[in-house]
Amino acid sequence: MIAAPTHNEAETMTETTLAEANDGKTRPGGMRSLERSLDVLEALAHAGQPQRLVDIAQATGLSPATALRILTVLERRQFVIAENLRYRLGVVNLVTSYAFTRDDTLSSHAKRFMQELAAATGLSVALQVRYGLQRVPIARVSGKDPLRYELPNGRPLPLHLGAGKVFAAYMERPEFDALMDAVGGTMRTIRGDVFTPDDLWQELQQIRARGYHVSEEERAIGTRSLGVPVTDASGDVIAILALLSPTETHTRQDLEALVPEVTRAAHAIGRLT
Structure with missing residues (x-):
């Protein structure tokens, strides 16, 4: 759960x-x-x-x-x-964790593009993959603006909050319903904003249509993130590429202005898989 x-x-x-x-x-x-x-x-x-x-x-x-x-x-x-x-x-x-990091081709291919994004934007960059009905960071490059919380590789994170919504946006309805069953109970952001499965489903359709999601303090106080999908040659979403920003340094508009650059990096990573 x-x-x-x-x-x-x-x-x-x-x-x-x-x-x-x-x-x-x-x-x-x-x-x-x-x-x-x-x-x-x-x-x-x-x-x-x-x-x-x-x-x-x-x-x-x-x-x-x-x-x-x-x-x-x-x-x-x-x-x-x-x-x-x-x-x-x-x-x-x-x-075994070290062996995964050493041998994983996705994170190895992504590292150069993540470093370029971090250098160009000053923000931390994370690469996350699906883990059942959760997501897990597998690589991260820190930016010059420190975050208020740690996001270690390997920590399971939810799909119904933050950048995880990018994965959820590409679910078919039966899988989404399974996610809602797994979450159970009332869903709320870290700020206490309550939302229903219907609310989330409608938001996910919007995320899928525009191809990215900007999260504002959904999972962690003082943090905004921009998440875009990484797709393979068949169009399947294999990862999320996310920019992570303190709320005081970048507005939502600042992050949305970076969508083209992050999307290009995500496409470049996907082409190498």
Whole structure:
């Protein structure tokens, strides 16, 4: 579920399965065990703090006994660390994160264009991709005007607020409805402005028609952003290229004046994918 954002926002692998993965053999139940393992890792990634065994079992729908067996294997392989009867992600996840950053062609191709945008505008530039019904920054270049909040790579962000609306604008209605089910409850900006699914759907159609979105303190106080879609050769939206600005340095009109430049950069990135 995507939680309402704040300023700070915003199954399993047993020893047998690990052996199967190493020797390349497929055995009954292997994929089920693998999915359960991934469920446990995702639950820890989204939890926001170390979790008890009962919390992990509840989040994944596993029995405590099954969750414990999985955690034991993951701990031995350093995917998970156990401290004071609570579990958190281990150092291997940092290694895999580095490997993603090193090998990802999209962010590698985008970096030069992002650096040029940051130099030309003085603003921070972020590249974000879809992660289920959320979005995740995978690259960022800082500008000369500092933001009032941190936006680290890898932090899941909502699709119904801020630059995420660019992704949502290209959803068909069934996927949009699934997003609304996942968000649940009342939707509001960080300033407290309340909006309904119908309000959002109408706004998304406007965003899709004009090809960009300017967000004004929707997710974080004191911040405006300009988001444009990055599309591949088939026209599918594969990323968002976003400019991030403190509200006191750039008005909405200032950001809209930069739409052509950001759009050109987004098209250049898309052509390289």
